[in-house]
Amino acid sequence: MYLSDIALLLLCGSISGFLAGLLGIGGGMILVPFMILVFNHLGFQQELIVHMAIATGMATILFTTSSAIWAHHKHSSIDWKLVAALSPGMVVGGLVGGSKIFEAINTSWLSLFFAMFIVYSSVQMILNKKPTAGRNLPGPIGLFLFGLCVGMLASLVGAGGAFITVPFMLWCNVKPHTAMASSSGLGFPIAAAATVGYMYGSWGLPNLPAGSLGYVYAPAVACIVIVSIFTAPIGAKMARKLDVVQLKRIFGVMLFCLAAFMFNESRKAFGF
Secondary structure: OOHHHHHHHHHHHHHHHHHHHHHOOOOHHHHHHHHHHHHHHOOOOHHHHHHHHHHHHHHHHHHHHHHHHHHHHHOOOOOHHHHHHHHHHHHHHHHHHHHHHHHHOOHHHHHHHHHHHHHHHHHHHHHOOOOOOOOOOOOHHHHHHHHHHHHHHHHHHOOOOHHHHHHHHHHOOOOHHHHHHHHHHHHHHHHHHHHHHHHHHHOOOOOOOOOEEOOEEHHHHHHHHHHHHHHHHHHHHHOOOOOHHHHHHHHHHHHHHHHHHHHHHHHHHHOO
């Protein structure tokens, strides 16, 4: 990689780690547009770039969430029983989505689907609408099925699932701070399962660049992780001091810009 590519990935890694700790999101989703730029610059095959960007972004969540999880755990903010109840479904969903569905989706449709999910996420951030607590958590089967759906969706967009799990937990009477912290804990099993699925489903594909583990581009993961593991605890600490609602709105506006980029990538993939 060129020095400019490494610098961009290091910058993105520091931001994604900070956001993982601050807002309870994996941070992988915001990396995708920037990695598309880097992978284009490196001359990767066009039909591989979006898949590789999403898979590589998800792989980084393994490390950003690990750091954020430890920071939240030290303050006893994570509901580990809830994390344990939701994780099995998420692991199955992540494996199936990452290995089967992800590989089957064409680049153009994957770009479009990713862009639409960013728009949904940005609207959630800007409005900061909290669902009214209307019920208690479902039983084991209900939690497994919910986790299954979240795992499959997260594996398709390279996200840790917080945009879905946090509203769900709030709706089920989980305290807001616990819901946000627990979403970090849930990001790890989703990321682990989806990353394994990506690598298994794409292993041995032709035209993959050197340094790739299937769709996961290891050099980019290393650049991002080397800084994100230090900035995630800073974000977790700042979450207890800053006006997170205002920060979410600023981040939501930024997501709109990233969505516009991905819609343009989808347009080019469709040949419009």
